[in-house]
Amino acid sequence: MVFTIGSMREIRQQRTGGRSGVRPGARRRTRAAVCTTVAEYTGLCGWAVVPGARASRGGGSCSCGADDCKEPGAHPLPFADEIPAGTTLERAAHAWSQVPGAAVLLPAGRSFDVLDVAEASGRGALVRLERMGLRLGPVLLTPTGRAQFFVAPGAAAELPHLLYRMGWDDARLDLWCLGPGDHVTAPPSDLGGHGPVRWLREPVLDSAAQPPEARLLLGTLAYVSHRDSAFA
Numbered sequence: 446m447v448f449t450i451g452s453m454r455e456i457r458q459q460r461t462g463g464r465s466g467v468r469p470g471a472r473r474r475t476r477a478a479v480c481t482t483v484a485e486y487t488g489l490c491g492w493a494v495v496p497g498a499r500a501s502r503g504g505g506s507c508s509c510g511a512d513d514c515k516e517p518g519a520h521p522l523p524f525a526d527e528i529p530a531g532t533t534l535e536r537a538a539h540a541w542s543q544v545p546g547a548a549v550l551l552p553a554g555r556s557f558d559v560l561d562v563a564e565a566s567g568r569g570a571l572v573r574l575e576r577m578g579l580r581l582g583p584v585l586l587t588p589t590g591r592a593q594f595f596v597a598p599g600a601a602a603e604l605p606h607l608l609y610r611m612g613w614d615d616a617r618l619d620l621w622c623l624g625p626g627d628h629v630t631a632p633p634s635d636l637g638g639h640g641p642v643r644w645l646r647e648p649v650l651d652s653a654a655q656p657p658e659a660r661l662l663l664g665t666l667a668y669v670s671h672r673d674s675a676f677a
Contacts, residue, residue: 449465476545477538479633483549484537486631487528490653492556495628496525496541497548500638508546519630521550530556549633554625557582557656558600559593560585560663561621562670567592570669571646574662580658582649585629588640593629594666600659602623613667620670622659 480623486492499508500518507517514520521527528540541547543613553559562570564586571592574581582595600607601624608614623629630636 458522464490476542479549480538480541481534482633483528483541484532484534486549486551486648486652487530487532487537488534489646489650490556491530492551492653493530494537494541494631495499495527495529495552496544497550497628497630497634499546499548499635500642502635502638505604505638518548518635519628520545521628526580527552548610549631550628551631553623553627553629554598554601556598556654556658557595558598558659559585559623559627559629559658560596560600560659560666561591561593561623563619563673564590564592566619566666566670566673567594567645569673570662572665573665573669577665579661580652580657581646581662582652583644585631585662586643586645587636588642589632589636593623595653595656596659596662598624601627604660604663607663608667611664611667612662613671616667616671617674618667618670619674620666 450663451655455658483494489525498514498516498518498520500506505517507514507520509522510522522544525544526540528537532540567584571581571584585593601622604622605614608616610616630642632642634642635640
């Protein structure tokens with residue numbers, strides 16, 4: 446049986462009787478839920494997790510304290526340790542409890558790279574890809590209007606060559622690739638104080654650990670991105 450991150454949360458809600466609303470200790474339970482989600486990312490999805498800085502709603506000052514911060518609320522905390530892929534639930538939850546309030550960042554270039562397109566293009570491409578029956582990985586939706594498709598690592602280095610082979614190298618594309626040295630913000634965190642990041646397509650155990658090759662998605666993403674750019 447394959448579970449998504451969402452279905453795991455539903456199971457936890459059932460165990461607590463589906464309670465909702467604000468009650469004493471709600472904040473403590475929320476922190477516990479974040480710890481559990483981090484543990485799911487490391488232990489089930491096979492992703493490393495990096496504690497990140499936070500910014501006030503609307504992209505205000507960064508919690509790192511630097512007045513000249515170039516990425517407010519969207520970069521790793523320099524003093525916090527990464528939680529490696531494969532960390533058990535108990536160890537991951539303990540490690541995350543040491544950095545309360547940190548943003549959940551996932552480093553690209555290891556277990557996955559990320560193809561980044563405009564949200565409208567991403568939604569349109571996702572429908573096409575699902576109709577084609579392709580095996581897809583997780584897809585993030587950012588509050589800044591971007592859709593981020595998880596693909597096999599190495600895509601960032603291969604992107605120029607792949608676009609050239611497909612005839613898209615000189616086209617007008619709003620399409621980027623994140624790889625080594627880059628991070629994406631994962632639910633349940635905000636992206637630089639702009640608002641919450643959401644899953645457009647939630648992680649599933651098999652595709653999270655082994656996302657598809659970029660070449661299988663790139664043609665469709667490039668086509669839809671080019672079409673949308675032409676009519677922008």
